[in-house]
Amino acid sequence: MNRNLLRVFSVACFLQACLLMEAKVIPLHDGWVLQGKYKATVPSTVMGVLTDNGEYPGLLEGTAYKNIDRTRFDVPWTYTRTFRLSPAELAGHVILQLDGISYRANVRLNGQLIADSTEICGTYTRHTLDITEKVKNVNLLEIEVSRARAGEPNAGYVDWNPRPADESLGIIRPVSIITCGDVMLKDPSVMSEVNATTLQEAWLQLSVGVRNFSQCEISGFLRGSFDGRSFQVPVTLKGGEEKLLNLTSDAVPQLYVMNPKLWWCHNMGTPTLYRMKLEFVSRERIEDSFTFRFGIREIGDFFTEEGNRGFTLNGRRVLVRGAGWTDDIFMRDTPKTYRLQLGYVSDMNLNAIRMENIWGNSQDVFELCDSLGIMVLPGWTCHWEWEEYLGKPCDELYGGMTSDKDISLMVRYLHDQVLWLRRHPSIICWFVGSDKIPCMPLEEKYRRLLRRIDPSRPYITSAKKLETQLSGTAGMKMAGPYDYVGPSYWYSHKAPGGAIGFNTETGIGAQLPQRESLERMLGKNPWPISSVWGYHCTASASSMGKLDKLQEVVEARYGTPQNLYDFLHKADLANYESTRAMFEAFRVNIPKTTGIIQWMLNAARPGLYWQLYDHYLVPNASYYSVRKGNASLQLIYDYGRKRIVAVNETFLPETLTAEAKLYSLGGDCIGSEQKTFNAESFAVEDVFPLPEFSGNAFLFLYLKDSQGHVIACNDYALTADMDVYDWDASDWISTPISHYADYRSLSEMPTATVAMEVDRQTAGGKTVLTIRLTNQSGIVAFFLRMALTDKQGCLVVPAHYTDNYVSLEPHTERKITCTIEGGRQEKYNLLLDGWNVKKYILKVK
The missing domain is CATH 2.60.40.10 (Immunoglobulins)
Structure with missing residues (x-):
């Protein structure tokens, strides 16, 4: 009798637990221990954990990094963590979700191996492990990680800095416990088609993965709600079945939206986001739920008469203006550092970042881009396309991913990353090649995959203007420069990297930090320039490993620097003027220009090349010139035609007044102009020519609204003696300057108070x-x-x-x-x- 009562009580408890089963995600972020002694958080790399625990102080300053012992990372490292689950959390299925491990791992739960390194392998693969039968109230999770070997496609920093000492060894993306019923929802996304003529209606398509963990057929409903509307769709899953549901507005009328609030990049409008809640309901219980944000927006592309690709947003052409993003060398970015850096992007009036890698140790960076209206152009890295970086022979056209094994892994990479990220409206395309193109068998699989899981974005085969038999031209260009050119370069039709088409990576090379950051990086009193400076240039095997080009520029344009202060003033001016001109030239030459990506935005380590702010997150001189050059309404000096032009990248025409004043070095006003004009929306307007002058002069420009308020200003140091280029000697790095513009009189100016x-x-x-x-x-x-x-x-x-x-x-x-x-x-x-x-x-x- 007592035994029967016990059985009845046990069944009652089980039924109650089913009713109380919680569908939730439990992040395993804190509380990890690495190698039995280092406190750790996840995501992290081993080097990130070691530096957070006080090892290697000052490692990235001076030349200390040269001497680091890399052999300690040749052996596996183990992350351990305990976690507890309540009876309600144990009532259904329990899933271990691994979103990114570099490079392979053995995973143990409560001492039992649940997945080995043949299964958990590849930096950009994700893994969903059903641990229901192995989990209990208190659990010990052990993840033993091993680094990538030569020839394996790991996260790639290419030539931006020396390789991470641990080869990015670690758990580099979130680990979480998911509790659900027999059915789990995965990777939801909303794709949009917008009426580009009226912008007053949109047709949505909901895509979501559903997986039945039981061996029995389950019938239920997918319920959804957003913006005050709700819907319900019947779904039947066979035992063990996993499939992708794609629901259109034809099948679900609630997915047709009148008067939608559209997502725009921030310079074109408001990046409005909606919140959708999904639930899978069966047997009168919620098996799983998923809440996510999405934007209603449609991305398209087009080709100019010259064969250059451009993008449209909600049917409107958009000039992509951005810079190349990199993660910290030890992947130590946090939500706080992401927020600060993306705030910098907005502040500079840039509307995009390009990721040569699918960067980010979580979805935080993409969530922030969604909120801030910053477009993201992610894709694969050229690290996998060149033997010196990948560590195995690479094909001249197709790079290193050509074997059957490589192709299978790359398709898995793209599958897992696209499903993980496709819900973000900020992502506007997928690059599947950088310096090269995918081989045909790989491209065929890429195209088939994207047609199935994300047909809503352009697919781009290369960041260069290369062609494939299946897709035709990539429509991009990667012709440099990567080292110094003067402001006038960007306006010349002879310039390989000049203002036409979409330049996916380019810049003027050395972009020095402010003096205080420089001394932190190189040590106090770092003058004169030494080999320590060179160590903080690029890690390129071919060039740009020292500051000889910048020293030549400073000497020839501005005169011999007398000390560190003098050198930095001159180097900062070179940086300020030419970086601004790069962006301004692409704006002035609309519609022949479609995109410009400064190489780069940020720095993975303290460095001297390719950055708008330094590793310590301090803006350099170019930061402020980029902000001016990209203001939505601005007056710009066109170095090519020697004219002042007005650019209006807003939706509304404006009646504006332009003022220009030209001063000699002695302070005399040698020219003055004023003109009121109508600036059409998304248009460029010639305003007036530059007054004649000799030697050096200062140009001040002011743009005023109809009330007489200054809404934008810009100023230039000019010379009548222009740069002369040896165009025939251009290469991928730069175009030689055979005669430098003469600014040496600036050093002879009297002191101002x-x-x-x-x-x-x-x-x-x-x-x-x-x-x-x-x-x-x-x-x-x-x-x-x-x-x-x-x-x-x-x-x-x-x-x-x-x-x-x-x-x-x-x-x-x-x-x-x-x-x-x-x-x-x-x-x-x-x-x-x-x-x-x-x-x-x-x-x-």
Whole structure:
């Protein structure tokens, strides 16, 4: 009798547990231990964990990294963690989700091997392991990871910096426990078709994976809701069946949306996001649920008469203006650093990032791009296309992924990454090649896969203008330059990398950090330039491993630098002017231009090349010129035609007034123009020619609205003696300059007197410094830098200036604000230096 009562009680408890079964995701982020002694979080690499635990202090400064012992990473490293599950969490199926391990792993649960390294293999594969029969209330999870070997397609940093010492060994994407009933929902996505004529209606398609973990047939309903509407669709799954559901507005009328709030990149509109909740319901219980955000937007592409690819967003052509993203060398990025960096992208008026790799240690970077209206162009890396990086012979056209085994792995990579990320409206295409193209058997599989799981985005075979038999031309160009060219280069029709088409990676090479970051990187008093500087250039095997090109530019254009301050003023000016001109030329030449990607945005380690802000997240000079050059409404000096033009990249025409003033080095106003005109939407307007001058001069441009308010300003240091290029000697790195433009008279300018006052206000957890600069002289105060430091002399990060590296007309003043987080009690010093002003430090009280 007691035994029967016990059985009845057990059955009752089981039925109650079924009813109380929780469908949820439990992230396993904290509480890990690496190799039995290092506190760790996941995602992380082994090097990331070691540096977080205090090993290798100062490793990335100086040349310390040269001497690191890499052999300690030739053996496996083990991450361990315990986790608990409640009776409700144990009532259904329990899944271990591994979203990214580099490079292979043996996985043990409670001492039992549940997956070995033949199954858990490949940086960009994801794994869903049913651990229902092996899990209990308290559990021990052990993940033994081993690094990639030569020839294996790992995360690739190519020539941007030395290779990670551990080859990115670790658990580089999230690990989570998923609890659900017999059915699990996976990787939902919403694709959109927008009425491009009216923008007043959209047809949505919902795609979601469903998997039946039981061996019995299950019938149920997929329920969905978003924006006040709901729907329900019957679904039947055979035992053990997994399939992809694709629901259109024909089958589900609620997926037809009138007057949708569209997702736009931030320079074209508001990046509106919707939230959808999905549930799979069977036997009067919720088997699983999934809530995610999506955007209603349609991405398209087109080809110009010259055969160059461009993109459309909701039927409108968009000039893609962005920079190349990289993760930290030890993959230590956090939601906070992602938020700061993508805030920088928006602040610079850029609308895109390109990822040569599918970067990100989580979906955070893509979620932020969705929210901020930043387009993302992700894809495979050229690390897998060149023998010196991949570690095995590579085909001249197809790279290193050509064997049957390679092809199978690459298709698995693309399958897993596209399903993981396809719900993000910020992603506008998939690159399946970078410097080369996929071989035909691989491309056939790529095309078949994308038609099935994501037909909503353009598929691009290469970042170069290469062709395949199946897809035709990629329509992109990768013709350099990667090292210095002058501002006029970008406007020339002879320039291989000039303003026509879509340049997927290009830039002027060395882009030096601010002095304080430089000294942190290289050590105090790093002048004169030494081999330590060279170590922090690129890791390219062929060139750009030292600063000889920048030294040549500085010497020839501006004169021999006398000290570190003088060298940095001149190097910063070269960076500021030519990087801005690159973006401006692509804007001026619309519609022949379709996209421009600065190489690069950020730095994986402290470096001197290819960056708009440094590894310490401090903007350099080009950051501020890029912001000016990409303002939606702006006056731009066209170096090619020597004219001032207006660019309007907004949806509305504007009645504007343009003003231009030209000053001699002595402070005389040698030219002045003013004109009121109608700036059409997404158009370029010639305003007036540049007045004649000799030697060097300063051009100040102001754009005013119909009320007379200044809405944009731009200024240039100009010379009548222009750069002369040896076009026939161009290569992928650069085009030689046979005669440099002459700016040497700038070094002979008399000293200007500039007064600086600061007002400090703190509110809402932020401190705002209002900086008033007054030029008390009769000459231009040129290229003034403001730098806020703490009591240790370190630059305050982040410090958001409304402008920096500014120039002031004679007897004028500017107000600039600097906003920092917190800072209520802290004491700061504000430094002012510049080309022709004495260095000045003001204590901020």
